[in-house]
Amino acid sequence: MKQHVEHSCDVLIIGSGAAGLSLALRLADHARVMVLSKGPLSEGATYYAQGGIAAVFDETDSIESHVNDTLNAGAGLCDRPMVEFTTRNAKDCIQWLINQGVPFDQEETSDGDGQPSYHLTREGGHSHRRIFHTADASGKAVEITLVDKVRAHPNIQLMERFNAVDLITTRKLGIPGNRILGAYVWNRNAEQVETISARFVALATGGASKVYQYTSNPDVSSGDGIAMAWRAGCRVANMEFNQFHPTTLFHPDDRNFLLTEALRGEGAYLRRPDGSRFMPDFDPRAELAPRDVVARAIDYEMKRLGVDCMYLDISHRPADFIQKHFPTIYERCLKVGIDITRQPMPVVPAAHFTCGGVMIDQAGQTDIPGLYAIGEVSYTGLHGANRLASNSLLECVVFAHSAAQDILARLTMSSPPPALPRWDESKVNNSDEEVVIQHNWHELRLFMWDYVGIVRTNKRLERAKRRIDLLKQEVQEYYSHFRVSNNLLELRNLLQVAELIVRSAMLRKESRGLHYNLDYPDTLPDPKPSILIPDNY
Template identity: 65%
Template sequence: MTLALNLPNNLRIAMLSKGEAASGSTYWAQGGIAAVLDATDSVEAHIADTLVAGANLCREEAVRFTVEQSTEAIHWLIDQGVPFTRDDQAVPERGDFSFHLTREGGHSHRRIIHAADATGAAVFDTLQAKTRACPNIELLEHRVAIDLITERKLKRNGERCLGAYVLNTATGEVDTFAARFVILATGGAAKVYLYTSNPDGACGDGIAMAWRAGCRVGNMEFNQFHPTCLYHPQAKSFLLTEALRGEGAILTLPNGERFMPRFDERAELAPRDIVARAIDHEMKRLGIDCVYLNISHKPADFIRSHFPTLYENCLTFGIDITRDPIPVVPAAHYTCGGVVVDHHGRTDVAGLYAIGETSFTGLHGANRLASNSLLECFVYARSAALDIQKQLREVGMPFGLPSWDASQVRDSDEDVIIAHNWDELRRFMWDYVGIVRTHKRLTRANHRIQLLLAEIQEFYSNYHVSRDLIELRNLAQVAELIISSAMQRRESRGLHYTLDAPRQLPVAFDTILVPPNGND
């Protein structure tokens, strides 16, 4: 939506969503957006915090580019009308900036601007209202992209992306979309794991499609596990914002003992990989199902005013966070790697861009700093829009794209295979390629994924496509990329921790995978 709103209004723009528009991850982001907004903060401090959290694997030029654009990006959102939380206490050294800033793990300053504890919803609702008011922007929901159309795939001269084949789940028909520019803003791949904070659609679709189209992917072994997701049999994908710990919440064992100071001097404000591993260690050491996050020592009015959404949601599960500790476990949360792009979001395929969690910009390194993710979306979307505008006169509309050929396939009477393979994939990824890894576990995972890929390809080649089949195909492809990347990294760094090589190598390097054929 940010990219669309920054393009000329004489362009015809189609925004495709797999389900309802609000079903993506943005809507559920609670904490906020990291940016340099306070006179007591600085670009250099934000850069330094990002580099430290990224375990010396961030690309410093990408970090600097993003952070230097952060202030302007936030002011653009304010101009759009995003209702960020105001600060009711005047702080003279901050000048006329009147918004409340909070602090999260890994940050040396309060620099997280937020809309209470529902920042993603506030941003989404504001931008959606703006896009719906633009007659040149058409939102098409319940459309599932199957694959990109490229000149190479059509055996034409050139390497350009020309559009995509898209399943309309309402009609079952596959439509052909032709476009001068195609932007992947499809989110991450956390659904490849059994337990995740992400909505159901986070299947790595854009990463898998870009890989098949001939794009490199980078650092897929770095999957961030959010330390604190609600542990409750009726709670599905319910994340507890990092801002809770930023405002003083502590992590305890079932007996009330605080444990984070034993793992890191920053305690609960350590980066997410450290906190998640500490929780995982304590759960395995004691054989417990969860640990507890407790903010009940803070005034009840403070808790209800700062975390109204979280407070109400927890009450529905019988947990009053003003009095009760909250049972939590780590869950797959964010894909730090993705499709390799430059500062404009350009991929290896001309005309194809990737923005946000589906991309690999180099910003996050081996571990994403809290609240840098939304910032990356806005900065790179605005940069991509400028780059596209420069090319408008040079690029014509594609022509003669063939329709989707379904003449050789039939309806499936064995969809149980999809459900079984989906479940098996997510379980072995959790067990073998999770928070703590070993070479033996990765070898087992690699063996299983090769068998699954063959089964899925056979099914895909013979039956009509469905959303479940498309997502399974993409999940399996992304799982292979994660496993392959993890097997290549013979050290422990950031989010990749292996018992076989627990130390960090003195020289940092990215894991870049190159597709063998592209478009095959």
């Protein structure tokens, strides 16, 4: 039997994207921080984000305009105080990223006072140019910069190739209350479950788009934080609002590569196979309509015409402009034989962003004292029924800042957690039926795409719920008898998240934003978030 390993820290951060690394850096001068990453430190949704981060810097723009654009995109379901809080703090958080060394694109000339002038782009749903970016690989620039900073800090311990298994709370140990104490984690290198005790735990695990067959997200986006928080007793909200990015590359040699919304912001057109434009038929904003409108329009045209894809065309812009502003996309498409300076790009929608999540306040606190959730894992009310482009990385850095302030204010008043029980593997064996996990995995993702995708019906949701219930029973039995693995942990979490998505969708008796139900096509007055409460709340 392997020796049990115990770790301890002041703050355990589960996740290593923009939210988790920003929080780590803001805490590390005052606390011992551990950062957990399922794979390599930079492997997460942040790294693949292309568009950028929205913030008001231009004199012709205003915070109120950013607020209104966000509210409009959110289809009447945003929490206005949260929107105002986020947009009001955007400029300072962008400046913090600049101070860390993130190389946002600059104009060729500086301002009159010698300060750099940043090139701001525009994306769908925005009324002004306010997107800070690094060409078309903004997330990569943010992630690499933060990773370098984190690796250099002596107070941050990095734990790569570690999966969080479950949160440990006082309630779980039979102690009154429900304060966070730490987590069980699976060391993928040593293939054993270890224990981490912490005064505070922050979930920065990203979204759950891997629950769908087609997604623009990396493999790690399996809803782990949402599932763990739900099992621990946290409420979740608005899980029915899954954003499908309208334009991912459709090509057999490069599936689901995201084509940034900034392409449409810089004049790209969406075309049918015959070359005709179709977005003006669906919305007066045409290609600059919010993502839910564009995704449904593409889906409608594909089904109406019986074709596999639509086309995104920026070839009418100068070739040097395209190569300068979209070098990553230009090179990536060129590798599969598409010259975007001359040819349109074949596109389909793919699951991209989870607008709902674990309910938090402005400090990032969940329902469990000491447990925080920041970034895509959380429900802040910022996104409502549809996320405005480039508000996602903004949410990460703003709530990392507010969570850090709250944790630091409580740090000196907190006491170390008690000794935590070790993980019990005395009654489990090594699995000899890994094929069961693979089969259930593929079945889940396929029926979620077919039944709980861009367009839904009551019958489709009911079918999905029945299949989820059966699969959850199978996987729980499997989980009880065999040692954990990466695929088992992710499948368990994806099934839990899938159930939350379907239950939330069943609650909403209307069509709004990203949730479109043919049985309830109308939009109701006075909408409310869909809040689910666990039995152990």
